[in-house]
Amino acid sequence: MTKIKTGVILFSFGTLFLNKKLDLEGVIRTAAEIGAEGYDIVAAQSIPTYPYVSDEFVEFVNECKSKYGIGPMCYSAQLDRGMLKERDLTEEEALQQAITSVISASKLGCTVMREQYLLSPASLEKLAPYAEAYNVRVGIEIHNPESPITPAILEYLEVIERTKSKFIGFIPDFGAFATGPNKPIWDRALSKGATTEQLKRCAQLKYDEVSKEDALKIMDSEIEKTPALLDVINSFYGFVQFKKDISKELEGLKRIMPYVFSMHGKFHYVDENLHEPAIPYEEIIPVIEASGYDGYIVTEYEDEGGYDAIEQCHRHIAMIKKLTS
Amino acid sequence: MTETKKYAKKLNVIDNVIVADSLRNQVIHNNTLGYAFEVCLDYYRGQFLTVIDEFQITIDGEVVPTETIKFCINGKEFNPIEFEHCYSEFWQAIEPATINVFKPGGLKAGEHNVELHLIFRSPYMPIGSNHEYMAIDNCGKRTLSLVEEE
Numbered sequence: 001m002t003k004i005k006t007g008v009i010l011f012s013f014g015t016l017f018l019n020k021k022l023d024l025e026g027v028i029r030t031a032a033e034i035g036a037e038g039y040d041i042v043a044a045q046s047i048p049t050y051p052y053v054s055d056e057f058v059e060f061v062n063e064c065k066s067k068y069g070i071g072p073m074c075y076s077a078q079l080d081r082g083m084l085k086e087r088d089l090t091e092e093e094a095l096q097q098a099i100t101s102v103i104s105a106s107k108l109g110c111t112v113m114r115e116q117y118l119l120s121p122a123s124l125e126k127l128a129p130y131a132e133a134y135n136v137r138v139g140i141e142i143h144n145p146e147s148p149i150t151p152a153i154l155e156y157l158e159v160i161e162r163t164k165s166k167f168i169g170f171i172p173d174f175g176a177f178a179t180g181p182n183k184p185i186w187d188r189a190l191s192k193g194a195t196t197e198q199l200k201r202c203a204q205l206k207y208d209e210v211s212k213e214d215a216l217k218i219m220d221s222e223i224e225k226t227p228a229l230l231d232v233i234n235s236f237y238g239f240v241q242f243k244k245d246i247s248k249e250l251e252g253l254k255r256i257m258p259y260v261f262s263m264h265g266k267f268h269y270v271d272e273n274l275h276e277p278a279i280p281y282e283e284i285i286p287v288i289e290a291s292g293y294d295g296y297i298v299t300e301y302e303d304e305g306g307y308d309a310i311e312q313c314h315r316h317i318a319m320i321k322k323l324t325s
Numbered sequence: 326m327t328e329t330k331k332y333a334k335k336l337n338v339i340d341n342v343i344v345a346d347s348l349r350n351q352v353i354h355n356n357t358l359g360y361a362f363e364v365c366l367d368y369y370r371g372q373f374l375t376v377i378d379e380f381q382i383t384i385d386g387e388v389v390p391t392e393t394i395k396f397c398i399n400g401k402e403f404n405p406i407e408f409e410h411c412y413s414e415f416w417q418a419i420e421p422a423t424i425n426v427f428k429p430g431g432l433k434a435g436e437h438n439v440e441l442h443l444i445f446r447s448p449y450m451p452i453g454s455n456h457e458y459m460a461i462d463n464c465g466k467r468t469l470s471l472v473e474e475e
Contacts, residue, residue, distance in 0.1 A: 014369045018338050018418060044370035050415050080448035082458040083373050085409035116449055 004288065004324045005296045006317050007031075007073055009040035009264065012301035013309050017045070028064045034314040035321070038073035040114070040262070040298045043104065051100050053107040061108060073296060074171075074262050075105030075136070079118040095123045098138075099130050106134035112261045112295075113138045114171045117146065121155045124168050131167035139171035139261040145241045147176040148252030160259050169259035173300070174279050175266035177249055178242035182268035182278035184305030185235050192228035202232050207244050212237040240268075242278065250287050257291035265297045267316050269307060274319040285323040297324075333444050333462035335367070342367050342465035343439050344421050349472050350431035357431035359393070360471075363421035364441050367463050371418040374403065374411035376445040378460070382424060383440040384432070393427040432471055440466040 008031040016022040022030060024046055031039050044050050047057060065071040079097060081089050089097065098119050105113040113136050119127070124140060131138045140156050142148060153170075160168050181203050189199055201222075205215040215233055216223070223229045236242070267276045275281075288297075299316045301309055344363035351359045366372065374396075382389040395402040398416050402425065416422060424441075446458035 011369065015338060018369065019340075020419070042370060044372075044415075045418055048417060048420075050371060050417070078370070078449045080373065080376075082446050082448035082451065082456060083375050084412060085375055086456070088456055118449060118451070 003294055004320070005037045005294070006035055006320050007038045007040055007262075007296040007298040008034070008036040008313055008317070009042065009074075009076065009298050009300045010046055011040075011042045011076070012299060012303065012313050014045065015303055016309060025060075025064055028070065029068050030310055031313075032068040032070045034310065035317040036070055036299070038070055038296060040074040040076055040264075040296075040300075041072050041108070041110075042076045042078075043101070044078055047104070047108075051097070051104060053104045058107060058109070072108050072110050074112040074114055074298065075101065075108060075110040076114040077101035077105070077116070079116045081118040091120060091123055094119055095126055098123065098127050102127065102130050102134050102136050102138065105136045111136060112171075114141050114262070114264075115139065116141055117143075117152060121159045124156060125159045125163055128163060128165040128168045132165065137167050137169060137261045139169045139259075141264070142170055142172040142176050144173065144175040144178060144239055147249045148172065148256050149248055153256075157256060157259075169261050170256055171262050171264060172253060172256070172260060173264040173266045174281070174284060175240065175264075177246050177253075177280065177284050178240060178278050179244060179246055179280050180242050180278045181232075181236065182240055182302075184268050184302070184307075185232060185240065187305060189228045189232045192226075194226050194228045194232065198222055198226060198229060199232065202229060202236060205233075206236045206242065209243075240278075246280070246283070250283065253284070253287055254291065257288065257293055260291075260293060260295070262295050263288070263293075263297050264300045265316060265320060266300045266302065267312075268302050269305065270312060270315040270319055272315075274315060274322055276316075276319070281319060281323055285320075289324065331460060333460035334447075335462040336369070337367065338369055339365060339367050341467050342441055342443070342463055343467040343469070345467070346469070346472060347421070348432070348437060348439065348469035349474060351425060352431075352474065357429070359426045359428040360432045361423050361425045362439055362469060363423050364443070364465075365421045366416060366418055367465070368418060368447075368461060371416050371420075372445060373448075374398075374408045374414045374416060376448050377405075377408045377443065378446060379442060379444040380405045380408070381442040382426065383438075383442070384426075385438050389426055395425040395427075397423040397425060434471055434473065436468050436470050438466065439469050440464075 013027045347363040443463040450459040
């Protein structure tokens with residue numbers, strides 16, 4: 001019998017944090033209050049001495065753990081390949097940035113680290129000995145529009161399976177399994193003058209796998225009348241893509257589950273009946289449970305649309321607990 | 326440092342990038358040598374200063390000469406022309422930067438229109454293959470009353 005654990009990525013309360021409604025301790029306390037058993041920290045948001053971790057910060061995190069009972073589980077790193085003015089980081093420089101992240105994750109007591117796809121498969125392979133030495137399992141994030149079966153992700157899979165390292169793997173984001181438009185995008189377009197009928201037509205074009213170019217042509221006269229539709233089509237074909245049938249993606253997920261270190265429970269809106277209309281949690285969770293996964297599903301609220309972030313995360317955790325009980 | 330206009334994403338995570346009640350004259354050795362105010366990132370995470378592509382300050386409709394500006398974070402002071410070398414200077418998401426402007430005599434008492442033009446690259450969001458990254462609009466303006474020091 002596996003036991004999936006619930007976590008929260010502190011980023012979910014980002015708007016409250018950045019507007020100083022909650023300080024970092026308040027954010028951690030809130031995560032504990034709504035049922036998180038651990039948390040995931042976006043390093044570049046929350047760590048004052050980023051990309052390094054100070055002794056003071058470790059002390060603060062440990063104090064919070066003794067007060068609220070939860071500590072950092074996953075260190076969400078970012079690969080700032082475009083940080084230099086004139087050129088991208090070289091592979092060697094990107095690897096060094098990732099090694100720094102591993103060291104910081106370890107100092108903070110995280111045993112899992114999320115890394116982004118800008119770290120190449122070859123560099124991930126070079127990172128493996130450092131990950132092992134510091135006891136930090138590094139998972140490449142699988143974020144929409146990538147999925148467990150897209151070519152870029154299969155390149156990482158090849159490295160993971162060939163090296164047989166237990167310290168490199170994946171962190172899938174549930175957004176990669178979206179089956180419909182999300183509520184914030186839909187509502188924003190309605191508020192900017194789009195009609196439900198127009199939005200349904202845009203969604204249908206995506207469902208029918210019409211190319212973005214053709215979709216823009218087909219909707220051209222409507223976009224002229226209602227410019228908000230351009231954003232809608234860009235989103236539907238961008239980082240919040242969706243498709244009707246995700247059975248192949250779920251097969252892919254099943255295949256990679258042995259290499260999954262943590263999962264990001266991305267969501268845009270959970271309704272009062274504990275249902276996320278854009279991402280079929282009811283279909284995804286059984287695949288995860290069947291794999292014997294006993295790690296975290298980390299609540300990740302996208303924080304768009306102006307809903308109450310704390311209530312939304314609370315509902316999301318309740319949804320995960322309901323679906324895994 | 327301003328360049329051609331292109332699409333830049335505005336997050337609006339915070340209300341205004343210019344911090345309220347932050348405008349003060351700078352008095353050094355009993356001489357008013359300039360003024361200072363604070364600006365914030367309007368983004369969910371902090372950034373290295375090297376990602377800043379465009380930076381300009383305008384006060385009461387007049388562009389402030391770049392040469393007279395110091396951008397202060399982490400107990401250090403940088404001129405905008407130095408940003409491109411600051412690849413290890415990290416500007417935290419929740420810490421304002423202080424902008425010091427050298428202007429002997431400082432600003433007159435009363436209200437001033439302060440404008441910040443700041444565009445940066447989101448360095449992990451490539452939008453093309455040739456060092457192209459999502460541009461983020463961190464601009465803002467605000468009318469600030471000069472806070473008189475006691």
